[in-house]
Amino acid sequence: KTIQVLNGPNLNLLGKRQPEIYGRETLADVERMCREAAGDRHQIRLLQSNWEGQIVDWIHEARDTACGIVINPAALTHTSVAILDALNAFEGPVIEVHISQVHKREAFRHHSYVSLRADGVIAGLGLDGYVAAVRRIVALTAAPA
Numbered sequence: 195k196t197i198q199v200l201n202g203p204n205l206n207l208l209g210k211r212q213p214e215i216y217g218r219e220t221l222a223d224v225e226r227m228c229r230e231a232a233g234d235r236h237q238i239r240l241l242q243s244n245w246e247g248q249i250v251d252w253i254h255e256a257r258d259t260a261c262g263i264v265i266n267p268a269a270l271t272h273t274s275v276a277i278l279d280a281l282n283a284f285e286g287p288v289i290e291v292h293i294s295q296v297h298k299r300e301a302f303r304h305h306s307y308v309s310l311r312a313d314g315v316i317a318g319l320g321l322d323g324y325v326a327a328v329r330r331i332v333a334l335t336a337a338p339a
């Protein structure tokens with residue numbers, strides 16, 4: 195089983211971009227942490243794009259290839275009906291992650307289109323949010339004993 199871990203615009207700069215907000219660890223660290231959290235039964239496919247349409251295409255691919263989606267849509271969280279619609283066409287669990295505590299920041303970060311679909315929302319736990327999200331998908335997609 196594959197868990198898709200999707201990352202939106204500017205997250206390729208994670209570790210270098212506004213480290214006072216997002217920390218000094220990189221997307222490679224996120225990938226390593228997700229792999230550790232996923233265990234033997236789940237694969238991690240971590241992807242990042244600065245392009246909304248690319249993220250929509252990857253969500254479509256997930257319909258046939260992934261059991262769940264962890265998504266940090268970054269700025270597209272607050273703007274993208276297209277990503278919301280794509281996620282609504284995906285049947286497995288979706289967990290939304292924000293590294294920073296968006297509700298403590300500017301008002302425009304308080305609204306998320308993706309939250310209308312997400313089965314869980316994590317904000318402000320730093321990179322640990324991805325780990326919690328992966329664990330949740332593993333729990334929700336584990337075969338019954």
Ligand code: DQA
Nearest residue numbers: 266267268269292293294303
């Ligand atoms: C973010 C929060 C968004 O508001 C922002 O645009 C980002 C990252 C986060 O992980 O805290 O790029 O999604």
